[in-house]
Amino acid sequence: MKPVERIMRSAPVIPVLVIHDPADAQPIARALVAGGLNVLEVTLRTPAALDVIREMRRVDGAIVGAGTVIDELTLDQAIEAGAEFIVAPGLTERLGLAAIERAIPFLPGIVTAGELMRGLDLGLEHFKFFPAETSGGLPALKALCGPFGHVKFCPTGGIRSETAASWLAHEQVLCVGGSWLVPSGLADLAGIEENARKAASLLSK
Numbered sequence: 001m002k003p004v005e006r007i008m009r010s011a012p013v014i015p016v017l018v019i020h021d022p023a024d025a026q027p028i029a030r031a032l033v034a035g036g037l038n039v040l041e042v043t044l045r046t047p048a049a050l051d052v053i054r055e056m057r058r059v060d061g062a063i064v065g066a067g068t069v070i071d072e073l074t075l076d077q078a079i080e081a082g083a084e085f086i087v088a089p090g091l092t093e094r095l096g097l098a099a100i101e102r103a104i105p106f107l108p109g110i111v112t113a114g115e116l117m118r119g120l121d122l123g124l125e126h127f128k129f130f131p132a133e134t135s136g137g138l139p140a141l142k143a144l145c146g147p148f149g150h151v152k153f154c155p156t157g158g159i160r161s162e163t164a165a166s167w168l169a170h171e172q173v174l175c176v177g178g179s180w181l182v183p184s185g186l187a188d189l190a191g192i193e194e195n196a197r198k199a200a201s202l203l204s205k
């Protein structure tokens with residue numbers, strides 16, 4: 001099994017995290033891991049993100065990746081900070097080749113058959129379906145899966161607690177991503193742990 005697939009099968013939901021203060025990183029990661037979600041995607045959307053990755057790597061049991069990686073610069077910054085996997089909102093050949101060259105598990109976003117085929121050309125078989133809900137939702141993903149039965153997905157974008165299970169019921173969906181677990185500004189660690197516990201109880205693959 002490819003390392004990226006092992007990560008995707010580690011938990012049914014990957015929390016997508018937008019964290020502004022590195023001091024929040026460890027408590028939030030600990031709450032998520034305690035709730036049963038050990039795969040954490042730190043988006044590079046805040047100036048603190050690289051420090052957040054460094055802090056979260058110190059939390060036992062956490063598998064910490066970077067999201068919002070859009071080019072070689074952010075790829076290398078994320079790897080240098082200790083990211084164990086890389087999520088990108090889209091796929092360019094340059095970024096795909098760089099991630100493969102760095103031998104880091106890589107989950108790029110795709111929506112169309114053409115984007116997916118460009119990923120297959122690079123040897124990739126695991127994709128984020130992004131943005132999931134506004135790109136036709138589950139019916140669109142099902143249609144895409146027809147010709148590409150061996151490809152595995154992590155749909156992300158607009159998925160919430162109430163809709164995650166329907167996505168996970170699809171055979172080619174190994175996990176889903178979402179920001180609902182840690183709403184921005186939520187300082188309620190017990191609430192985060194409870195959100196994680198509920199998500200972790202969903203069908204795991």
Ligand SMILES: O=C(O)C(=O)C[C@H](O)[C@H](O)COP(=O)(O)O
Nearest residue numbers: 016043067068089157158178179
């Ligand atoms: O920042 C990135 O790299 C992204 O690709 C976007 C995130 O994955 C989505 O914004 C999560 O979607 P929501 O769960 O609807 O908030």
